[in-house]
Amino acid sequence: MHKHIITALVNNHSGVLTRVSGLFARRGYNIDSLAVCNTEDENYSRMTIVSQGDDMTIKQVIKQLDKLVDVIKVNELNADGAVSRELALIKIKVSPKERPEIETTCRVYKAKIIDLSPESVVAELTGDPEKIDGFLKIVKPYGIIEMVRTGLNALERGENSINDLTDYNDTI
Amino acid sequence: MKQKGAKIIVDCLIEQGVEYVFGYPGGQIIDTFDELYKARDKITQILTSHEQGASHAADGYARVTGKVGVVIATSGPGATNIVTGIANAYMDSVPMVAITGNVPVSLLGRDSFQEVDIAGITIPITKHNYIVKDVTKLADTIREAFMIAKSGRPGPVLIDVPKDVQQKECEYTPKKPEEYVPKFDATQPSVDDAVKIIAEAKKPLLYVGGGCIISNASKALTEFAEHIDAPVASSLMGLGAIDANHRLYLGMIGMHGHAGVAKALKECDAVIAIGARFSDRVAGDRTKFARHAKIVHIDIDNAEIDKNVVSTAHVMGDVKLSLEYLKSKLKKAKNAEWVNACRGYINEFPLKRCGTNLCIRKVVEKVNELSPADGIIATDVGQHQMWTAQSYKFALPRTFLTSGGLGTMGYGLGASIGAALASKKRVVLFTGDGSFHMNLNELATAVKLNLPITIFLVNNNTLGMVRQWQTLFYQKHYSSTTLNLPTDYMKLAEAFGAKGFILDKDADIDATVKKALSCDGTVLVECRINTDEYVLPMVPPGKTTDDMITDLDK
Ligand SMILES: Cc1ncc(C[n+]2csc(CCOP(=O)(O)OP(=O)(O)O)c2C)c(N)n1
Ligand SMILES: [Mg+2]
Numbered sequence: 096m097h098k099h100i101i102t103a104l105v106n107n108h109s110g111v112l113t114r115v116s117g118l119f120a121r122r123g124y125n126i127d128s129l130a131v132c133n134t135e136d137e138n139y140s141r142m143t144i145v146s147q148g149d150d151m152t153i154k155q156v157i158k159q160l161d162k163l164v165d166v167i168k169v170n171e172l173n174a175d176g177a178v179s180r181e182l183a184l185i186k187i188k189v190s191p192k193e194r195p196e197i198e199t200t201c202r203v204y205k206a207k208i209i210d211l212s213p214e215s216v217v218a219e220l221t222g223d224p225e226k227i228d229g230f231l232k233i234v235k236p237y238g239i240i241e242m243v244r245t246g247l248n249a250l251e252r253g254e255n256s257i258n259d260l261t262d263y264n265d266t267i
Numbered sequence: 268m269k270q271k272g273a274k275i276i277v278d279c280l281i282e283q284g285v286e287y288v289f290g291y292p293g294g295q296i297i298d299t300f301d302e303l304y305k306a307r308d309k310i311t312q313i314l315t316s317h318e319q320g321a322s323h324a325a326d327g328y329a330r331v332t333g334k335v336g337v338v339i340a341t342s343g344p345g346a347t348n349i350v351t352g353i354a355n356a357y358m359d360s361v362p363m364v365a366i367t368g369n370v371p372v373s374l375l376g377r378d379s380f381q382e383v384d385i386a387g388i389t390i391p392i393t394k395h396n397y398i399v400k401d402v403t404k405l406a407d408t409i410r411e412a413f414m415i416a417k418s419g420r421p422g423p424v425l426i427d428v429p430k431d432v433q434q435k436e437c438e439y440t441p442k443k444p445e446e447y448v449p450k451f452d453a454t455q456p457s458v459d460d461a462v463k464i465i466a467e468a469k470k471p472l473l474y475v476g477g478g479c480i481i482s483n484a485s486k487a488l489t490e491f492a493e494h495i496d497a498p499v500a501s502s503l504m505g506l507g508a509i510d511a512n513h514r515l516y517l518g519m520i521g522m523h524g525h526a527g528v529a530k531a532l533k534e535c536d537a538v539i540a541i542g543a544r545f546s547d548r549v550a551g552d553r554t555k556f557a558r559h560a561k562i563v564h565i566d567i568d569n570a571e572i573d574k575n576v577v578s579t580a581h582v583m584g585d586v587k588l589s590l591e592y593l594k595s596k597l598k599k600a601k602n603a604e605w606v607n608a609c610r611g612y613i614n615e616f617p618l619k620r621c622g623t624n625l626c627i628r629k630v631v632e633k634v635n636e637l638s639p640a641d642g643i644i645a646t647d648v649g650q651h652q653m654w655t656a657q658s659y660k661f662a663l664p665r666t667f668l669t670s671g672g673l674g675t676m677g678y679g680l681g682a683s684i685g686a687a688l689a690s691k692k693r694v695v696l697f698t699g700d701g702s703f704h705m706n707l708n709e710l711a712t713a714v715k716l717n718l719p720i721t722i723f724l725v726n727n728n729t730l731g732m733v734r735q736w737q738t739l740f741y742q743k744h745y746s747s748t749t750l751n752l753p754t755d756y757m758k759l760a761e762a763f764g765a766k767g768f769i770l771d772k773d774a775d776i777d778a779t780v781k782k783a784l785s786c787d788g789t790v791l792v793e794c795r796i797n798t799d800e801y802v803l804p805m806v807p808p809g810k811t812t813d814d815m816i817t818d819l820d821k
Pocket of ligand 1: 647648649650651652674675676677698699700701702703725727729730731732733
């Protein structure tokens with residue numbers, strides 16, 4: 096069992112997210128994170144799904160996704176052949192006198208402080224999930240008031256595009 | 268020309284060559300029924316007693332013709348009543364288009380009267396579904412739905428149309444229906460491996476499933492089997508894909524498959540699965556299925572490859588085209604010794620008689636003897652279904668209608684109605700006392716339409732198949748399986764306007780079956796058998812053929 100990144104181009108309709116997430120739930124595949132966004136073409140959305148499973152299971156997931164009419168293209172991204180990033184906003188409990196320490200930590204992690212209040216800061220951090228996990232470990236003792244993460248977004252390195260793939264539904 | 272959405276629906280159905288719609292009206296679909304009324308010279312409406320019956324009738328019609336079956340229902344309860352029929356069609360890959368009405372767009376999402384999110388409900392049991400909120404998209408949506416339903420691995424597609432969309436007008440331009448032409452890619456990577464495995468196999472065994480019937484591959488399959496001289500076993504869904512009287516045909520595979528097939532499966536060195544999906548009812552413990560043998564899997568659904576049982580090589584594509592291609596790549600083989608050995612295994616395990624006074628297998632055999640090769644047999648779900656599947660020798664595809672994947676009790680009568688309309692010939696239904704009571708309301712439909720359906724109701728006064736499990740695995744705790752219903756089937760037949768006969772001893776089989784198959788209209792034959800009869804052999808669920816129970820007396 097390890098982490099797999101699945102990338103998909105899907106129709107930009109309401110209900111597509113339900114179809115995709117429902118398929119995972121129904122067939123007992125798990126989702127670590129799922130990010131959806133618009134694309135350069137308004138007809139399509141892009142999904143990046145991180146899922147745990149053995150290789151056979153992930154192959155099954157991809158084949159099942161490919162069968163959905165609303166899934167145009169789908170593929171697994173190889174972690175080395177892809178760039179991947181996640182964005183996190185973390186609201187940390189920080190008294191004015193602890194602020195310099197936090198600022199140093201943020202500098203090391205290339206995190207930006209984007210909001211300040213007398214007793215808190217909001218740090219913005221982009222990177223791979225492990226980097227964000229590392230940052231969280233360090234700031235946890237101060238107290239995390241609340242936080243959000245986008246889930247992973249990823250693209251294949253180089254000039255290839257998901258558009259080059261064939262849609263399974265066109266092959267039968 | 269500008270026209271109402273409801274008329275667009277009906278015109279699109281006419282475009283697609285639909286001759287029957289099975290359905291039931293209601294407030295939110297009344298506009299479409301109004302247009303169906305105006306087009307009644309082109310499309311015949313079949314009004315059933317219950318929407319579930321309509322959905323099974325559309326399914327039966329589709330299985331017999333290979334065309335898309337159409338069911339129409341109103342919103343809310345009408346829509347939920349077809350859910351079982353849709354799921355049934357989904358599991359058995361039956362092409363179907365379901366059209367439901369819904370509340371007007373402005374009332375959607377407000378828990379309006381008879382509003383349900385039928386699209387949400389049916390996501391997991393349809394190939395695809397739609398809510399059409401814009402009348403200008405209606406025609407193309409319906410066309411696309413038909414294409415999806417019949418292409419690739421077929422299945423049901425649902426289109427939910429709010430009432431105001433049926434009433435709004437827009438431009439409609441007729442279009443010829445798109446034909447589905449299956450493709451085959453001979454350059455796919457694993458096809459050469461498949462050829463090699465088949466060529467090298469000394470003891471090949473074909474395991475054929477419903478995909479062979481769906482892709483009209485019977486001729487290609489028979490020629491392929493003869494070409495490589497391989498014995499053939501069939502899943503429940505594959506019965507009729509190859510003539511059961513063919514010298515290479517062995518019998519059914521799986522939980523209630525033939526013990527001789529189980530033995531052949533153990534001995535073979537290659538299993539060639541064709542349009543089949545290694546369901547748990549076939550494979551048992553999937554991790555142990557034919558472990559010693561190489562497995563070649565041929566299927567149009569890429570997701571079936573390696574889903575349940577991991578194959579050594581696979582061919583993805585239409586079964587017929589795949590078999591034709593493989594045959595062209597393979598030299599003619601002779602495996603006389605192996606084929607004879609398999610034949611021997613089959614003869615080693617004759618099917619056991621069931622019943623003291625009346626043996627239902629004998630009834631099935633008599634029906635078989637008296638029916639034409641293309642006679643259609645339907646079943647419900649339970650012991651009677653398995654006895655029929657085991658004992659009837661299906662000679663042609665599309666002659667056996669049974670709920671394989673979902674195992675839907677109550678499927679049979681609706682399916683028989685669709686089949687009788689499609690084939691314009693007599694249909695024989697084997698049902699159980701439990702199953703019959705689920706949807707016997709459709710007896711009224713059959714009689715009203717004067718359909719030639721002969722129903723053999725296997726009355727064992729019990730939910731026999733469940734009782735069998737209780738006997739074998741639950742210490743004879745007959746919890747909720749004893750029926751002993753006071754129903755007088757002869758009076759019931761009479762009340763509905765059907766003819767009724769009782770059959771309770773072997774000696775009467777010949778005369779009663781002859782009568783039941785030759786009189787006009789709908790006939791109900793109550794076949795009284797013992798309560799404790801068993802479907803054997805049986806592989807207990809999740810086990811392997813090594814655990815097959817072949818005899819309970821020993
Ligand atoms: C709709 C539905 N409910 C429950 C079941 C579970 N089930 C499978 S076989 C069976 C008994 C069927 O009884 P009957 O129709 O009398 O057939 P028999 O086994 O007695 O021949 C039941 C309850 C089912 N398959 N379908
Ligand atoms: Mg019964």
